[in-house]
Structure formats: C-alpha cells, structure tokens
Amino acid sequence: MDYIVQALRAAGGFQQCIFSLGKEDRLLQRDGTPVRVLRNESPSSEPVFGYSSAMWRELRGFDLVHLHHSLTVFGAYSLALVRSMGIPIVGTDLGGGERDLMLRGRSIELLDGIVSISQFAYSLLGTSFKGPHEVIIGPVNTESFSPALDPVRDRRRVLCVSRIMPHKGIDRIITVLPPELSLTIVGRVYHEEYYGILQNLAAGKNVTFIIDADDDTLLTLYRTSGLFVQASTAMDIFGNPHAKAELMGLTTLEAMACGLPVVVSETGSLPELIADPRFGRVFHNPAELTNIFRDFVAGAWPEADADVLAREHVTRAHGLEAIGRRLASFYGTVMGEHAKSRHVCASYS
Amino acid sequence: MRILFITNLYPPVLIGGFELACANVADALAARGHEIRVLTTWCHLPDNTAAPAWVRRELDLFFFVPYSSHNQTVALRDLHSAVCSSYANTLHLLRNIREFRPDLVSVWNPLGVGGLAMMDLLNLIGLPWSLHLGDRVPVDIVDVPDVVRGLYNACGNSLYAGARILSVSQHLLDEIEAMAGISFPHGADIVAGWADLSHAVPHQPYLREGRARFVAAGGIYQHKGIDLMLAASARLQAEGVDFSLDLYGDGELPQYIDRARSLQLQDRVCFKGPRAQSQLLPLYSEYDAFLCPTWERDPFPFAPLEAAGCETPPVLTRNCGTSERLVDGVHCMKIDRTVEQLAEAMAQVAAGKVDLARMGRAGQRLMKTDLSFARYLDRVEDALNDHVRPWDYAVADDPALPLLAFLKHNLSVFLRFG
Numbered sequence: 001m002d003y004i005v006q007a008l009r010a011a012g013g014f015q016q017c018i019f020s021l022g023k024e025d026r027l028l029q030r031d032g033t034p035v036r037v038l039r040n041e042s043p044s045s046e047p048v049f050g051y052s053s054a055m056w057r058e059l060r061g062f063d064l065v066h067l068h069h070s071l072t073v074f075g076a077y078s079l080a081l082v083r084s085m086g087i088p089i090v091g092t093d094l095g096g097g098e099r100d101l102m103l104r105g106r107s108i109e110l111l112d113g114i115v116s117i118s119q120f121a122y123s124l125l126g127t128s129f130k131g132p133h134e135v136i137i138g139p140v141n142t143e144s145f146s147p148a149l150d151p152v153r154d155r156r157r158v159l160c161v162s163r164i165m166p167h168k169g170i171d172r173i174i175t176v177l178p179p180e181l182s183l184t185i186v187g188r189v190y191h192e193e194y195y196g197i198l199q200n201l202a203a204g205k206n207v208t209f210i211i212d213a214d215d216d217t218l219l220t221l222y223r224t225s226g227l228f229v230q231a232s233t234a235m236d237i238f239g240n241p242h243a244k245a246e247l248m249g250l251t252t253l254e255a256m257a258c259g260l261p262v263v264v265s266e267t268g269s270l271p272e273l274i275a276d277p278r279f280g281r282v283f284h285n286p287a288e289l290t291n292i293f294r295d296f297v298a299g300a301w302p303e304a305d306a307d308v309l310a311r312e313h314v315t316r317a318h319g320l321e322a323i324g325r326r327l328a329s330f331y332g333t334v335m336g337e338h339a340k341s342r343h344v345c346a347s348y349s
Numbered sequence: 350m351r352i353l354f355i356t357n358l359y360p361p362v363l364i365g366g367f368e369l370a371c372a373n374v375a376d377a378l379a380a381r382g383h384e385i386r387v388l389t390t391w392c393h394l395p396d397n398t399a400a401p402a403w404v405r406r407e408l409d410l411f412f413f414v415p416y417s418s419h420n421q422t423v424a425l426r427d428l429h430s431a432v433c434s435s436y437a438n439t440l441h442l443l444r445n446i447r448e449f450r451p452d453l454v455s456v457w458n459p460l461g462v463g464g465l466a467m468m469d470l471l472n473l474i475g476l477p478w479s480l481h482l483g484d485r486v487p488v489d490i491v492d493v494p495d496v497v498r499g500l501y502n503a504c505g506n507s508l509y510a511g512a513r514i515l516s517v518s519q520h521l522l523d524e525i526e527a528m529a530g531i532s533f534p535h536g537a538d539i540v541a542g543w544a545d546l547s548h549a550v551p552h553q554p555y556l557r558e559g560r561a562r563f564v565a566a567g568g569i570y571q572h573k574g575i576d577l578m579l580a581a582s583a584r585l586q587a588e589g590v591d592f593s594l595d596l597y598g599d600g601e602l603p604q605y606i607d608r609a610r611s612l613q614l615q616d617r618v619c620f621k622g623p624r625a626q627s628q629l630l631p632l633y634s635e636y637d638a639f640l641c642p643t644w645e646r647d648p649f650p651f652a653p654l655e656a657a658g659c660e661t662p663p664v665l666t667r668n669c670g671t672s673e674r675l676v677d678g679v680h681c682m683k684i685d686r687t688v689e690q691l692a693e694a695m696a697q698v699a700a701g702k703v704d705l706a707r708m709g710r711a712g713q714r715l716m717k718t719d720l721s722f723a724r725y726l727d728r729v730e731d732a733l734n735d736h737v738r739p740w741d742y743a744v745a746d747d748p749a750l751p752l753l754a755f756l757k758h759n760l761s762v763f764l765r766f767g
Contacts, residue, residue, distance in 0.1 A: 107756040
C-alpha cells in the first residue's frame with residue numbers, strides 16, 4: 001500500500017487518502033498522505049473480517065476507490081457501499097481469504113476494474129471477471145532498496161526473507177543447503193510447530209534465524225548477502241495444499257533492487273519475477289535447487305554483473321515511477337469507462 | 350402521475366384500517382386519472398376476484414399472516430426476511446420499476462416483505478418515493494442490528510433523507526423519535542385518516558327503550574382494549590345499567606368469548622365476527638356510542654372516525670393518534686385508558702348525561718368537511734405531486750443492480766447470522 005501511494009505520488013495528478021480500520025477513529029499522516037482509520041464495527045478480531053459503515057460518510061466526494069483485499073468480508077462489504085455510492089472502484093486481491101459471494105456469487109463483477117499483483121493472481125480471477133484489468137507487479141522503492149555505495153558482500157551467505165509459515169517452503173532450502181553456504185532466515189514466526197521443524201532441520205548446518213529484524217537490519221542483510229532464495233510451495237511439509245502460496249514475491253523484488261541474484265521456486269507468481277537467467281533462476285524441485293547451489297558455489301552462476309542487471313530490471317519494470325505511470329493510466333481508463341456508463345449512485349452519491 | 354404502491358398487505362388480506370386505507374387511496378387516485386400499480390403480497394383467500402388488474406400480488410410475506418415458528422432460528426431468519434431483506438422481493442420491486450417506470454413510489458407498510466432493502470433500492474436508483482407512516486416502521490427497522498443497517502446506510506436518518514414522509518398523526522412521529530431517535534429533518538405531512546360515508550344511513554334515535562347500545566369494531570386483541578371493555582361492562586352490569594355491547598372483528602375470539610362468559614356477560618356482550626367496511630357503516634346507526642379504549646400508541650385507528658361520521662360518538666383513548674383530530678366533548682369522549690374511566694363514560698352515556706345527538710352531528714360534520722376522504726386525498730395527492738421530480742431510468746436499468754442487491758442481501762445474512 002505504502003509503495004502504491006508513493007508510486008502514484010510520483011506519477012502526479014492525484015490526491016490520495018488511505019482508509020483502514022482500527023479500534024477507534026483516528027487520522028494520521030504518512031509522508032503527507034492522510035491515513036484515515038475508521039472504527040472497525042466487526043466483532044471479529046481478524047482484519048479481513050472487518051468493516052465500517054462510516055464509509056458512507058467518509059468516501060463521499062472521492063473520484064475512485066482502490067479496494068485492497070477485495071475478496072474478503074472487508075472487501076465485499078466495502079464494495080457494496082462504494083458501488084452503492086456510485087464511485088468507480090478498482091479491486092486487488094492480496095490473499096487473506098475469499099468469500100464465495102465474491103467469486104462463485106460473482107459479486108466481483110461489481111468492480112469497475114482489477115489490478116492484479118501478478119499474472120498468477122489475475123489467472124485466479126480472470127474466469128470470474130471480464131472487465132478492465134491490469135497486472136502490476138510491485139512497486140518497489142528502489143531508492144530505499146538499493147545496493148550499498150561500497151558493497152561488501154558475503155558471497156557464501158544465502159538470504160531468505162519470509163514469514164515463518166509452512167507454505168513458505170523454507171524447509172526445502174535448509175534441506176539442500178550445502179556445507180559451503182550459510183543461510184540467514186529473516187521473518188516473524190507465525191507457526192510455532194513449523195519453526196520447530198526448521199530448527200531441527202538446521203541442526204549441524206550454518207543456519208541463523210532472525211525473527212525480530214527491523215527495517216535497517218533487513219536492508220543491511222540485502223546489501224551484504226550473496227544470494228536470495230524464496231522457496232514457497234503449493235504443498236507444504238505437512239501435506240497441506242495452498243492455492244495462493246505466492247501472489248507476489250515482494251521480498252524477491254526488494255532483494256534484486258539491492259543487487260542480489262535470486263532463486264525462486266516455481267510456485268505461484270514467483271517465476272514471473274525472473275526476467276533474465278543471468279541474475280535469476282527458478283527451481284522446480286529440491287534436485288534443481290541443489291544444482292543451482294552447486295553452480296553458485298562453483299562460481300558458474302550468476303553472471304559477473306548480475307547485481308547491476310538485477311537492479312536495472314527492477315527499477316525499469318517494478319520501480320515507483322514505472323508502476324505509478326501504469327497505475328495512473330489504468331485509473332484513468334476505469335474512470336473514463338465509468339463515466340460512459342450509467343451506474344447506481346443517485347441520492348447516495 | 351404514475352405511482353407504484355408498495356404495501357405488505359392488501360385487501361382482502363388485512364389487519365386493520367391502514368391496509369384498507371391504502372386500497373382506498375390507490376382506487377381513488379386511479380379514479381382521478383393517475384396510473385397506478387400496487388405491488389403487494391399473495392392472497393390466500395378465495396374472495397380475491399374483485400382486485401383490479403393493476404394489483405400485482407408478487408411479493409412473499411414473512412410475518413403477520415403466515416405461521417410463525419417458535420423455533421428461534423427459524424423465527425429470526427423470518428424476521429430478517431420480513432424487516433431487513435428478501436432478495437426475491439427486492440428483485441420484484443426492481444422489475445416493477447423497470448416495467449412500470451413510476452414517477453413516484455408510495456411505500457405504505459414495508460414490514461413483512463424485507464422493507465429495508467427495498468427502501469435502499471429506491472435510494473440507489475434515486476427514484477422519488479414517499480413513506481406513508483401508519484405505524485412505527487422506522488422503530489422496527491432500528492431493531493435490525495447496527496452492523497446490518499450500516500450496510501444500507503440506515504443508521505440514523507439517512508435512509509429517509511430523500512423520502513417524502515406522510516404520517517397519520519404527530520403522535521406517531523413523536524413516538525418514532527422517542528423510540529428510535531429518528532426525526533425527519535425535511536419535515537413530514539400529517540395526513541390523518543378519514544371516513545368514507547357512502548354506505549352510512551341516518552342514525553336511529555339514541556338510547557331506544559332506555560337501553561344504551563355500545564359497539565366496537567377492529568381487532569379482537571388485548572391492545573385494542575377488549576379486556577377493558579369486558580371489565581367495564583362487568584361493572585355496569587353490577588350497577589344494574591341497561592346496556593349491550595357488540596364487538597365486530599376477528600382475532601382472539603375464543604379467548605374473549607370465554608372471558609365474557611366467565612364474567613357472566615353473555616347476555617350483554619356479543620362477539621359478532623368480522624364485517625366488511627361497507628357492512629359496518631350502516632350498522633353503526635343502531636348504536637349510541639363507539640368504544641375504542643385502544644392502547645396509547647395506536648397510531649391512527651380509523652374505525653372511530655367512521656363511527657363519528659355515522660353520528661355514533663366515539664369513546665376513545667385520550668392520547669391515541671386519532672384523538673389528535675377529534676375534540677373532547679364536541680366530537681367524542683376522551684378517556685384515560687383505565688377500566689374506571691371507560692366504565693364512567695359508558696355509565697354517563699347510559700344515564701343520558703351526554704348529548705349524543707349534538708355530538709353525533711358535530712362528528713358527522715367534521716367527517717364530511719375537514720376529515721372527508723376527498724380532502725384527505727387532496728393532501729396526499731398534493732404531497733406526492735410536490736415530491737415528483739425527473740429521475741434517470743437508465744440507473745434502474747443498470748444490469749449490475751441485481752448483483753449489487755444480491756451482494757447486499759447476502760452480506761446482510763452473513764453479518765446477522767454468520
């Protein structure tokens with residue numbers, strides 16, 4: 001969200017306001033953008049089950065609403081209100097669950113447009129939604145996520161930045177990690193049992209867990225590691241399937257912006273992030289990851305200028321300016337289409 | 350004008366005067382040249398042949414007449430469909446709007462048919478609409494949980510912001526404000542009831558043969574004051590007063606017939622069952638006074654006006670809605686809703702201490718002038734006409750509108766029941 005706001009600001013021509021939910025009404029400012037927190041009226045503590053009828057009052061006068069988590073209860077409720085007010089609305093699925101009402105019930109068709117965070121994410125909605133859509137992967141703030149001015153990298157350190165959850169497939173990295181490499185896993189623990197399994201797998205290997213890293217620590221690790229791996233899986237170690245294991249691998253983009261070569265699994269949207277084998281590889285199974293590690297240890301991969309290539313690619317395709325321009329253009333298209341059609345609005349608008 | 354009426358009940362299916370009033374107004378406006386369509390619920394009665402073709406019985410009904418389950422889950426679900434949202438009924442409304450293209454939708458009692466979602470639909474479309482209050486509809490809607498009402502922008506006054514409000518009494522508006530905190534910033538038209546006296550006949554002499562003949566008509570229920578009437582009758586009988594009381598109407602008849610018998614009133618009090626409006630009016634001429642000790646919150650019982658129009662003075666609860674229109678001691682006798690005051694009023698009538706003929710004439714004069722149906726209809730017609738404004742048919746034709754209503758209906762169910 002924060003990156004999107006920055007990207008749109010870079011594009012210019014928009015006044016933005018972020019609406020969110022919280023325990024009580026609040027108004028914040030974030031880099032000059034108002035953040036309006038509305039009191040969550042839901043009895044559920046799950047954010048994606050939240051909603052606020054104050055939107056009737058607060059959204060009046062806006063020209064467009066971009067609804068995130070659009071398939072959740074929050075999304076369905078907000079969609080009902082915004083559509084009732086006649087405001088054009090663009091939706092984005094960020095995971096977090098989905099209501100039957102939105103896909104099987106086809107309420108998703110009430111959206112005026114969809115911004116998907118990957119082709120994979122769009123493929124999950126494309127059969128249900130035939131309106132305007134755009135695939136926008138990112139953005140990443142390439143000014144914040146950038147290589148160090150005088151980079152000193154530990155070529156033997158592999159970095160994995162991920163919440164510690166079974167579908168992140170971190171176990172697959174540890175299992176094939178060769179003795180020549182160390183592995184640093186950065187992420188909060190969301191699944192204690194899985195964390196325990198990872199710790200057992202890591203026994204006797206050079207593996208470090210950092211479960212409370214702040215932004216500066218993370219940036220330092222991006223700037224000083226030798227390789228980034230994201231190993232999400234559609235079938236976790238417990239045998240559980242995950243339909244949306246990875247809608248977009250933002251940490252992979254951040255790593256590339258910092259000049260790190262990356263390795264990703266074939267899961268979900270991750271292969272879409274790998275535009276050039278000189279700085280990125282995709283593995284389909286543990287044997288392939290083993291081979292990639294072997295190439296890396298041997299210096300056969302990546303290319304010598306992989307750091308420059310990776311960063312150039314991210315800046316060009318996923319940077320704030322590039323994404324801001326595309327997003328602004330899409331918003332303009334949606335608002336134009338909306339103006340041509342007659343939608344409900346009337347006395348509620 | 351092209352006027353689409355929405356009403357939960359329509360004759361011959363009815364509870365009281367308000368449904369009859371809706372039918373009378375629809376008929377009369379049609380007779381004045383307006384194009385009318387009435388969207389209402391099914392009729393299960395065999396005598397449904399007389400309804401005009403413009404009465405569309407397409408809506409489903411979720412309380413009042415159908416069996417109400419004592420199973421809490423079923424009852425709550427029915428209540429939701431009745432007060433909040435019935436998707437099928439919302440679609441019927443939309444289809445009728447698309448077909449009929451009304452200039453205005455006149456909403457009478459929308460409870461029982463999923464009224465909240467229907468009023469929301471009217472707001473979505475931006476179609477001019479009026480709400481004819483004969484009961485405390487907004488209070489019942491406030492009983493819908495906040496989280497569900499929020500979905501329909503129905504927390505506070507917003508739901509009614511674009512509607513023209515017509516109320517049968519100020520008393521009813523005050524009650525709605527007191528109980529639901531809802532007032533109508535744009536104001537409300539007080540359009541009291543009336544009496545159609547076309548079936549009235551000249552009144553017979555009062556207190557014939559020294560006997561006081563009382564009559565009551567309406568629902569045979571506690572809130573209508575049936576218990577009070579029986580208790581007061583028992584007192585009069587104990588005091589040796591020569592009187593009779595005939596009660597017309599349907600309701601909890603077995604219970605009250607039994608009660609009358611237990612009070613040994615079977616020779617004084619007679620339950621005569623329901624009668625059509627046209628049959629009742631000539632009957633009133635035989636009686637000396639009309640009893641209406643209804644509950645204080647009765648928004649506007651019509652029957653006392655009809656009795657007054659037939660020169661049969663009403664004895665009625667001092668602060669019910671109809672009382673706003675009648676002057677105590679001139680057109681009627683007003684009482685506090687107690688057995689003592691009702692018995693006292695009946696005793697005074699029986700003792701000849703009330704100038705019934707003068708009061709009867711005053712009542713009839715009032716009904717033929719200020720409270721005539723023609724004048725009432727003028728006020729309603731003026732209010733509706735004043736509220737009509739162009740609206741955009743294309744908005745109603747938005748193909749996504751059923752989907753939006755579908756989303757809101759299903760969310761309402763989810764938010765209420767999980």
